[in-house]
Amino acid sequence: MSAPDERDGATPRAHSPAGGGPSATGPLGFPEPGPPRFLSVADVRERLGEVGYLADDGIAGVVHLADRLAKPVLVEGPAGTGKTELAKAVARITGSRLIRLQCYEGLDESKALYEWNYRKQLLRIQAQQVLDEEDLASTPAATSGAPSDSTSAPARLGASRTWRALEEDIFSEEFLLTRPLLEAIRSDEPVVLLVDEVDRVELETEALLLEVLSDYQVSIPELGTVQAERIPMVFLTSNNTRELSEALKRRCLYLHLDYPSLERERDIVRTRVPGVTDELADQVARIVRSLRTLELKKYPSVSETLDWARTLVVLGVESVDAEQAKATLHVLLKYRSDLERAAKELTVADEGSA
Amino acid sequence: MLDVLTGFVGELRAAGLPVSMTEAIDAAEAVHHVPLEDRDALKYALGATLVKSSAHWKAFETAFEVYFSVRGPQFTLEDETDAEEHGELGDEEQAGQGAGRGHGGGGGEALSAEELAEMLFRALLSANDAQVRALARQAVSRYAGMEPGRPVGGTYYLYRTLRNLDLDGMLHRLLDAARQEAGGVLTPLEERLATDEFRSRVDRLRREIEDEIRRRLVADRGAEALARSLRKPLPEDIDFMHATREELTALRRAIHPLTRKLAVRLARKRRHGRRGPLDFRSTVRHSLSTGGVPVDPKFRYPRPAKPEIFVVADISGSVASFARFTLHLVYAISSQFSKVRSFVFIDGIDEVTRFFEGVDDVTEALHRVNTEADVVWVDGHSDYGHAFSVFWDRWAEEVTPRTSVLLLGDARNNYHASQAWVVQEIRHRARHVYWLNPEPRAYWGTGDSILDEYAVHCDAVFECRNLRQLEHFVAELA
Numbered sequence: 001m002s003a004p005d006e007r008d009g010a011t012p013r014a015h016s017p018a019g020g021g022p023s024a025t026g027p028l029g030f031p032e033p034g035p036p037r038f039l040s041v042a043d044v045r046e047r048l049g050e051v052g053y054l055a056d057d058g059i060a061g062v063v064h065l066a067d068r069l070a071k072p073v074l075v076e077g078p079a080g081t082g083k084t085e086l087a088k089a090v091a092r093i094t095g096s097r098l099i100r101l102q103c104y105e106g107l108d109e110s111k112a113l114y115e116w117n118y119r120k121q122l123l124r125i126q127a128q129q130v131l132d133e134e135d136l137a138s139t140p141a142a143t144s145g146a147p148s149d150s151t152s153a154p155a156r157l158g159a160s161r162t163w164r165a166l167e168e169d170i171f172s173e174e175f176l177l178t179r180p181l182l183e184a185i186r187s188d189e190p191v192v193l194l195v196d197e198v199d200r201v202e203l204e205t206e207a208l209l210l211e212v213l214s215d216y217q218v219s220i221p222e223l224g225t226v227q228a229e230r231i232p233m234v235f236l237t238s239n240n241t242r243e244l245s246e247a248l249k250r251r252c253l254y255l256h257l258d259y260p261s262l263e264r265e266r267d268i269v270r271t272r273v274p275g276v277t278d279e280l281a282d283q284v285a286r287i288v289r290s291l292r293t294l295e296l297k298k299y300p301s302v303s304e305t306l307d308w309a310r311t312l313v314v315l316g317v318e319s320v321d322a323e324q325a326k327a328t329l330h331v332l333l334k335y336r337s338d339l340e341r342a343a344k345e346l347t348v349a350d351e352g353s354a
Numbered sequence: 355m356l357d358v359l360t361g362f363v364g365e366l367r368a369a370g371l372p373v374s375m376t377e378a379i380d381a382a383e384a385v386h387h388v389p390l391e392d393r394d395a396l397k398y399a400l401g402a403t404l405v406k407s408s409a410h411w412k413a414f415e416t417a418f419e420v421y422f423s424v425r426g427p428q429f430t431l432e433d434e435t436d437a438e439e440h441g442e443l444g445d446e447e448q449a450g451q452g453a454g455r456g457h458g459g460g461g462g463e464a465l466s467a468e469e470l471a472e473m474l475f476r477a478l479l480s481a482n483d484a485q486v487r488a489l490a491r492q493a494v495s496r497y498a499g500m501e502p503g504r505p506v507g508g509t510y511y512l513y514r515t516l517r518n519l520d521l522d523g524m525l526h527r528l529l530d531a532a533r534q535e536a537g538g539v540l541t542p543l544e545e546r547l548a549t550d551e552f553r554s555r556v557d558r559l560r561r562e563i564e565d566e567i568r569r570r571l572v573a574d575r576g577a578e579a580l581a582r583s584l585r586k587p588l589p590e591d592i593d594f595m596h597a598t599r600e601e602l603t604a605l606r607r608a609i610h611p612l613t614r615k616l617a618v619r620l621a622r623k624r625r626h627g628r629r630g631p632l633d634f635r636s637t638v639r640h641s642l643s644t645g646g647v648p649v650d651p652k653f654r655y656p657r658p659a660k661p662e663i664f665v666v667a668d669i670s671g672s673v674a675s676f677a678r679f680t681l682h683l684v685y686a687i688s689s690q691f692s693k694v695r696s697f698v699f700i701d702g703i704d705e706v707t708r709f710f711e712g713v714d715d716v717t718e719a720l721h722r723v724n725t726e727a728d729v730v731w732v733d734g735h736s737d738y739g740h741a742f743s744v745f746w747d748r749w750a751e752e753v754t755p756r757t758s759v760l761l762l763g764d765a766r767n768n769y770h771a772s773q774a775w776v777v778q779e780i781r782h783r784a785r786h787v788y789w790l791n792p793e794p795r796a797y798w799g800t801g802d803s804i805l806d807e808y809a810v811h812c813d814a815v816f817e818c819r820n821l822r823q824l825e826h827f828v829a830e831l832a
Contacts, residue, residue: 041388041395061388061398068387069380076408240408242615249406250374256408262554287543290550295717322543337718346543 034231037067037094053082053089054267062255063090072213072234074198074249077257079239080301084196086257087235091192094233099187100194101180103201109208113218115177121170128166171222181212184232191232198248199238206248209236213251262289265305273309283320284309287346291332294345300332308332322346355390356382362421366404369413370591373404393422409608419568467518470496475524478555479531486555490562493519494570511567521556528552591820594676594792602675605821606717609679612825613686630654660692661785661831662756666745668763669729670700670736676792676818677762678720683828684760685716692756697749698723699741702731705749736766738808739773746776750783758786758831761812764793765805772804777811789815790827 038044045060055063063086066073075083091098101112178186184193195209212218213236216228236252238244260268266285269276276284288305300308308331317324326343333339363378381403388395397418405414470492477485494511497518532548592601636652644650665684667677681696688694688710695707704727709719731740753759759780781787789812791798791805798815799806809815818824 041392057394058398058401061395062402065384065387065399065402069383071380073402074406240615243407246372246374250376252406253380253402254406255402256411258408283547286547286551289554290546293550320543325543346546 034070037233038064040064047093048089051089051092052271053085054264054271055086056260056264059086059255059257062253066233066253069253070216070231072236072252073255074236074238074244074252075255075257076238076240078259078299078301080303081257081259082302083235083237083257084194087192087194087237090233090235091194094190094192096190096192096233097187098192098194099180099184099232100196102196103198105200105202107201107205111179112181112205112208113179113212114182114220115179116171116222117175117177121175124170124175125166128162132162173223176220176223181209182218182226184234185212185216185218185226185228187232188229190230193232193234195234195236197239198236199241199244203245206245210247210251213248259292259299260302262286265289265302268302269305269309272306273313275313276309277318279319280312280317281309284312287320287325288332290346291342294341296333296338296341297335298333298338304332355385358421359385362400362417363404365417365421366414369417371405371410371413377404377406396422419565420572467496471519471524474519474559475527478524478552478559479528481555483558486559487562490559491566494563494566511571512564515563515567516560521560525549525552525556528555591822593819594679595672595819597675605675605679608821609682609686612821613683617687617689660690661758662693662754663691663695663831664749664753664757664759664784665694665696666703666741666759666761667696667698668700668736668738668741669698669724669727670734672766673762673764673792674724676790678724679821680760680762680790680818680824680828681720681723682716683824685710685719687828695752696723697745698727698729699738699745700729700731700734701737701740702729703741703744704728735768736763737770738763738765738767738804739771742776743773746779750780753780753783755783755785757784758788759784760831761787761789761808763789764791764803765789765798765808766801766803769802772807774807774811777808781811781813786813787811788813788827788831790818790824791815792818794819 038047041057041060041064044064045055045057048055048060048063062073065071075086077083088098090096180193184191198206198209213234216231218226220226236248259265262285265288266281269281269284270278273281284305288300288308292299308328311328311331312320312324315324315328325346329339329342333342359382360378363373363381366373381400384399384403385396388399390396400418401411401414405411470489474486474489474493477489494515497515529545529548529552532552592605594605597605630653633652633654637648637650640650640652641648663684665681667681669677677698684691684694684696694710695705696710697703697705706723706727709722709726710716731737761777777787789805789808793803795817797803798809805815816823816827818827
């Protein structure tokens with residue numbers, strides 16, 4: 001029996017697709033989605049609404065599809081439009097644990113997938129040495145007086161046997177440090193995996209994600225392949241600072257989260273800002289929409305809209321006039337040139353350019 | 355369904371969207387999971403599986419509208435005359451043609467042009483979407499004058515309809531109404547908000563009209579023929595020289611994320627470039643943590659010198675937008691160059707570096723270049739020869755072996771002297787001389803284009819007709 005075989009047998013979690021474990025691959029190689037999490041698009045929308053995330057048809061539709069097709073969702077869009085929030089909300093409504101992998105430049109597989117706990121392995125080896133010496137000390141005492149050349153051969157045999165046992169031992173689950181991706185795959189409970197700001201990793205590092213995203217499995221050379229018990233819902237977010245690779249995009253459903261429509265933004269303000277009046281919410285949403293039609297360096301995001309609405313509520317403003325808007329505009333806009341332009345545009349209406 | 359889907363995918367590919375085989379399969383799979391009668395759900399399902407870039411969404415939308423347009427008897431062209439007669443407002447299910455004449459005494463016939471405008475005005479004022487839609491349909495059948503089989507593009511019908519509706523006038527009336535409601539005066543802020551609100555409503559009306567025209571055209575000519583005629587280039591493929599105003603806006607929007615991406619990519623390229631020789635000191639220092647064993651060798655990364663850029667751009671009418679985009683791109687990634695200096699010319703030449711200094715808004719600076727730069731010498735027609743010789747007299751000293759010179763223009767010299775020796779001399783001094791031409795390669799050297807005379811003295815001449823080519827060039831340069 002060769003060593004790899006033994007290892008495969010020894011690890012309960014390493015399922016081969018044909019093995020007894022639940023197979024995650026259906027006919028034609030499509031991942032089997034498992035029992036549906038949502039009844040319909042409307043159901044998604046309603047439940048997201050309950051946890052305070054107001055989805056439009058597009059968002060709810062894509063989430064529903066992601067569940068049915070067992071595909072990851074790539075969420076792209078300007079900063080602060082609720083990309084990360086969407087994953088959190090979905091985790092909440094499905095009662096799943098959220099596992100988050102924050103991407104950054106220089107992320108590698110030991111931070112994303114798994115790592116061997118080499119200190120513990122080292123400790124194990126040293127402990128083995130101590131044990132062996134004790135063994136050795138006790139054996140000659142029992143067989144004292146035997147010729148020295150005859151003991152050396154069995155001792156070598158024993159050493160090679162213990163080496164193999166040791167190798168199996170230190171490359172077992174006990175010494176494996178799971179990182180977010182592997183953790184999401186191995187989890188027994190339902191999980192939502194959030195790979196945040198995936199555009200920050202280098203193009204080459206993206207390849208790490210591919211196996212997880214398409215087959216929901218992780219290959220560990222020493223252990224075998226770990227397959228997902230249950231396909232997790234996966235969200236990848238991107239701020240679009242670079243073009244993601246075709247390979248990654250192909251494996252995902254694509255959702256572009258843009259700034260919300262006037263009506264939706266108003267509703268978001270109403271649900272997320274306690275103490276806001278309908279009139280104020282409406283005004284806030286309108287002013288923000290007007291700002292977004294200007295040519296600015298950075299458009300106000302939804303989260304900044306919410307901050308602004310909160311500011312106005314705290315200040316006790318019932319309805320915004322130009323002066324108040326100007327005084328609090330710095331909550332919305334973060335560049336001096338933007339602030340100046342907005343202040344100018346808001347106070348001087350351009351009648352001519354209809 | 356499968357036929358429609360494959361046709362649709364084919365159309366997307368023809369429009370330039372990269373749709374792979376797996377994505378098409380995904381789309382087919384996704385269609386199973388959405389109710390087919392729900393058109394929006396279908397649209398999002400297809401969008402999520404087939405379109406993987408927000409820049410392509412518009413092209414997708416157009417193709418979708420054509421391929422999955424709402425069809426039915428009420429949209430056929432033959433119905434048009436009847437529709438005018440029996441078009442009851444808000445009535446979504448107009449009866450068949452025969453029945454139409456029967457109860458033709460409804461509102462439609464009596465509706466004069468003024469009444470239609472009035473109803474539209476009221477519908478817009480109260481933001482009644484259903485009514486706006488119905489009225490848009492009404493307006494199209496009344497004004498567009500569509501005839502079956504007539505080989506005219508949709509824009510023609512759109513123009514005819516809009517001309518009759520006078521949307522600008524409508525906007526003013528809406529604003530007046532808002533003013534009256536508020537008791538005569540609006541604060542500037544309110545005014546601004548009201549304008550934006552009404553403008554968005556009028557835009558919605560315009561979209562309804564466009565949709566309506568498209569629906570009728572599909573019914574007349576079939577989806578494939580129409581899709582071909584509606585196909586528009588993606589933002590990165592728009593030709594600089596022939597961009598319409600709308601396309602220029604799209605380009606301006608596209609260039610911003612593009613520059614950001616380019617800057618990030620170049621910064622990374624510089625940092626993670628080739629591996630240099632072993633850095634012995636650093637390796638030994640880091641080996642301390644592993645007990646003196648050099649486990650992790652460290653390398654010296656080469657830091658290539660940043661090039662210096664001189665941009666010399668023709669900003670005469672025909673190539674102005676090209677110069678604009680190139681300057682925009684170059685300045686947006688100016689951190690990748692040790693120095694950027696820019697010169698613009700028509701028949702006179704002026705240095706415009708000062709407009710970009712200390713300004714963090716490139717658009718603003720470009721605007722000042724266009725309005726304040728002193729570039730007219732005699733008559734305001736391009737004269738490359740004169741511009742180059744002045745450049746030689748005034749700035750040649752500052753061209754060093756570290757400088758890359760970019761010459762931008764179509765080299766249409768209006769039959770003036772070429773003064774190509776300037777380019778030759780500059781090349782002797784500079785590191786590189788590149789020429790970027792926004793014209794298609796086939797036109798080079800035809801008519802009054804004397805590119806060939808300059809080209810022999812340049813290191814390379816590039817065709818830069820669209821953002822894709824421009825981006826490629828700039829990325830290579832840095």
